[in-house]
Amino acid sequence: MKVFIVYCHPSEDSFTKNMCDAFIKGLTDSGNEYIISDLYKMGFQTDMTEEEYLRDAYYRNMPNVAEDVLLEQVKINSADAIAFIYPVFWTEAPAKLVGWFDRVWSYGFAYGEKTMKVLDKALILCSAGNPIERLEETGLLDSMKRVMLGDRLFGRAKQMDFIVFDNTSRENELREKNWDANLQKAYEIGKDFCKDK
Numbered sequence: 777m778k779v780f781i782v783y784c785h786p787s788e789d790s791f792t793k794n795m796c797d798a799f800i801k802g803l804t805d806s807g808n809e810y811i812i813s814d815l816y817k818m819g820f821q822t823d824m825t826e827e828e829y830l831r832d833a834y835y836r837n838m839p840n841v842a843e844d845v846l847l848e849q850v851k852i853n854s855a856d857a858i859a860f861i862y863p864v865f866w867t868e869a870p871a872k873l874v875g876w877f878d879r880v881w882s883y884g885f886a887y888g889e890k891t892m893k894v895l896d897k898a899l900i901l902c903s904a905g906n907p908i909e910r911l912e913e914t915g916l917l918d919s920m921k922r923v924m925l926g927d928r929l930f931g932r933a934k935q936m937d938f939i940v941f942d943n944t945s946r947e948n949e950l951r952e953k954n955w956d957a958n959l960q961k962a963y964e965i966g967k968d969f970c971k972d973k
């Protein structure tokens with residue numbers, strides 16, 4: 777299976793980078809291939825231009841999408857599955873990934889007369905500073921899931937999963953304590969990701 781990984785973290789000095797590497801190792805150890813867009817490293821432009829806004833807002837197929845957007849769309853349609861890997865910033869994906877959706881989920885690709893394929897699987901793998909109990913009690917986990925799975929990925933993948941690695945902020949002693957176990961878990965998730973395909 778070919779997995780397209782959309783990875784978004786500003787620093788390699790992060791739990792998220794280690795989590796991404798462990799996930800990739802699991803994927804490849806189980807015989808799968810992957811392609812990756814590392815949005816910060818690529819310097820992916822995430823502000824919509826006015827031209828792009830007007831194209832999407834008026835439900836137009838013209839002008840053609842920009843070359844960098846097209847490249848991302850080609851990666852999606854060449855893959856069987858997609859995985860988004862990022863840290864939670866203010867109960868959302870980092871702005872750079874949100875902007876990636878603004879531009880890549882364009883009219884005529886992700887909605888309207890869409891040319892985006894329905895992927896076999898979609899996975900969200902994110903890290904959060906808060907304990908999962910707090911994210912659940914406050915409804916914040918639910919809102920993150922609704923936005924990613926109920927809106928952005930809705931109808932675009934046959935199976936979807938949203939997995940949070942919690943307690944990962946630097947002042948939390950559980951970050952270090954759970955480090956190895958969490959990376960092992962990320963590895964297993966990668967290993968099992970394409971199992972039933």
Ligand SMILES: Cc1cc2nc3c(=O)[nH]c(=O)nc-3n(C[C@H](O)[C@H](O)[C@H](O)COP(=O)(O)O)c2cc1C
Pocket residue numbers: 785789790791792793863864865866867868903904905906907944945946
């Ligand atoms: C700008 C910013 C905003 C954050 N917002 C949240 C948040 O809303 N909820 C949460 O649980 N953690 C939040 N965090 C914590 C990060 O999710 C956490 O630091 C990160 O997952 C730890 O992993 P890292 O080493 O990969 O950065 C935020 C961190 C930063 C830097």
